[in-house]
Amino acid sequence: MQDHIKNYYGKVLKKSQDLQTDACTTSDQPTPDIQQAMALVHETVKNRYFGCGFIVPALINDCKVLDLGCGSGRDCYVLAHLVGEKGQVHGVDMTDEQIAVANEFKDYHQKQFSYDNNNVTFYQGYIEDLLSLGLMPNSFDIIVSNCVINLSPAKKRVFEQAYQLLKAGGELYFSDVYASRRVPQTLQNDSQLYGECLSGALYWQDFLSIAKNSGFTDPRLVNDRPIMIKNSEIQQKLKNIEFYSATYRLFKLPLLDDNCEDYGQAVVYKGTIPYFESCITLDKHHIFEKGKVYSVCGNTWRMLNETRFKPHFEFIGSFDKHFGPYTECGIDIPFDKAIINESTDRLGCC
Numbered sequence: 001m002q003d004h005i006k007n008y009y010g011k012v013l014k015k016s017q018d019l020q021t022d023a024c025t026t027s028d029q030p031t032p033d034i035q036q037a038m039a040l041v042h043e044t045v046k047n048r049y050f051g052c053g054f055i056v057p058a059l060i061n062d063c064k065v066l067d068l069g070c071g072s073g074r075d076c077y078v079l080a081h082l083v084g085e086k087g088q089v090h091g092v093d094m095t096d097e098q099i100a101v102a103n104e105f106k107d108y109h110q111k112q113f114s115y116d117n118n119n120v121t122f123y124q125g126y127i128e129d130l131l132s133l134g135l136m137p138n139s140f141d142i143i144v145s146n147c148v149i150n151l152s153p154a155k156k157r158v159f160e161q162a163y164q165l166l167k168a169g170g171e172l173y174f175s176d177v178y179a180s181r182r183v184p185q186t187l188q189n190d191s192q193l194y195g196e197c198l199s200g201a202l203y204w205q206d207f208l209s210i211a212k213n214s215g216f217t218d219p220r221l222v223n224d225r226p227i228m229i230k231n232s233e234i235q236q237k238l239k240n241i242e243f244y245s246a247t248y249r250l251f252k253l254p255l256l257d258d259n260c261e262d263y264g265q266a267v268v269y270k271g272t273i274p275y276f277e278s279c280i281t282l283d284k285h286h287i288f289e290k291g292k293v294y295s296v297c298g299n300t301w302r303m304l305n306e307t308r309f310k311p312h313f314e315f316i317g318s319f320d321k322h323f324g325p326y327t328e329c330g331i332d333i334p335f336d337k338a339i340i341n342e343s344t345d346r347l348g349c350c
Contacts, residue, residue, distance in 0.1 A: 030054050031275040035270075037081035041074055042105045048098065055144040056082065057173045057249065058273050058280065059308050063141040066165065067091040068127040068158070068174070069080040069148025073102030076120055077109045079144070085115045090140075092120045093131065099124045111212035128154040128159045137164045141308070145174035147245070159214035159250075161166045166252040169307045172216065173249045177201040177227065180242035187237065196234065198227075198243055216250035217258060218299045220283035223247050249283065253302050260297035260326035265317035267304055268293050272312045280312070297326035 030038065034056055038046075050071055056078065063083050070076050070091030080089045093099050102122045110118045123133045127148065131137070143162050152158050162172050182203040193199035202210070211219045224246035229235050271277045273288030279289045282303060288294055293316070296304075304313050325331040 001311075030056070033082060033275060034078060037078040040081060040109070041077045042108055045072045045074050045077060045101060048101050049074040049197065050147070055146045055173060055247070057142060057144075057171070059312075060087070060142060062086045063308075064088045064139065065090070066130075066135070066140045066143045068130075068143065068145035068162070069093055069151070070102060071095070071098045071146075071148075072119070073098075073105070073122065075144065075146055076102065076122070077105075080120045081113050082110065083119070085113070085117065085119060087119060089123065090135070091120070092125050092127055092133065093122070094124065096124060103231055126152075128152050128157040128161070130165060135165055137254060138167050139172050140165050140302055141167060143170070143172045143174070145172075145176065147175055147177060147197055149174065150177045150197050150202065151194070152200075155202060156210050156214065159211055159216065163215040163252055168252055168254070171249050171251045173222075173247070174281050175245060175247045178204040178207060178244050178246055180204070180244075182206065183241060187241075190237065193234065193237060198229075198234070198238065201243060204246075205243075211248075215251070215252065215254070217256040218251070218260075219249075220249050220286075220303075221246060222249055222281065222283050224284075248296050251303050251307060253299075253306055255306075256299050256302060257297075259331055260299060260329040261319060262323040262326040263298045263319050264297050264321060264323055265298065265301045265303070265315070266293050267301065267316065268314040270314065272314050273309075282309075287346045295328070297329060 004129065034054060048071065048219060055067075055075060060079065060083050062223050064087065065080055065083060065241055067076050067079065067089065070093045073091055076089050076091040091102060092106050094103070099122055106118055106120055106122075109120070125133045127145070143166060149155055149158055149163075159172075166172065177197045179201045180203075183199050183201060185200040187193055192201055224244050227243040227245055229238070229243075267288065269280055269288035269290050269292070281287045282300065286294075286296070286300060298319060301315065301317070304310065305315050325333065
């Protein structure tokens, strides 16, 4: 299947419009800095772009970033402008033709950005075998991916190696495709469906299990949308399986709890993140307005306090006292709280 994918994205597809679904297309409205960076990217690079959603998190200036499945390098060059000349961007793709396009325009973009040195490096390789490329563990601030992990035949290894490459407090911020149920093997063997980023998609529950077992204890959903399938033949093949494009952020924070726990903590956003002065989104359920006090679970507190977001928040509380599950997340003690009268005969049990 990997050979087919290399051929599909290297020779069959020439532009985004050749895709038969909107799984690998973009509808998000970028912030002004992303728009400015996009305007500097060469048209050939942009025309060879295949992806879903913008995978550019806030606060990446001076960061070292890795792009999994970088293709022609469109997102890498956007990121290269945003991290600045002191930052670094590395891109990995298995497709010879795409990497050739990406490398062809390195000098062009260095001049466009007015950098003294090139801050982008591309590797021809597989995203499930990152360590073989000489990339150093614990060296990246951010890893991004744009609708590519679903194409990997070894998704668990992708997440495991991403975890190894991230620094403590770093994050994997990525868009991908998810299925409403497990995709049958017969459909996974369909080369067109696989190439269209559909039949290789993980069942969303399986993704959460894989992410947690790889060390990303508390996956956070940032945004999502249903995927529209334009081709009637593909619709018929898929029948009742629904597909979604979703962006997740996974933090490398070893001390995260398995569940949302209450330590009596709160945070206040200072409004100091560029382009997000009035509010900032951590995930779909945590949008922080400037100046407002928000009660948060211990995991959310750590995601803000032990990452690059720390200077932009005020923090209230600590981990000195535990109050049980954080019930605002819908979690509560599972045991019956009714008090049994001591005089009541009790049934024997083990």
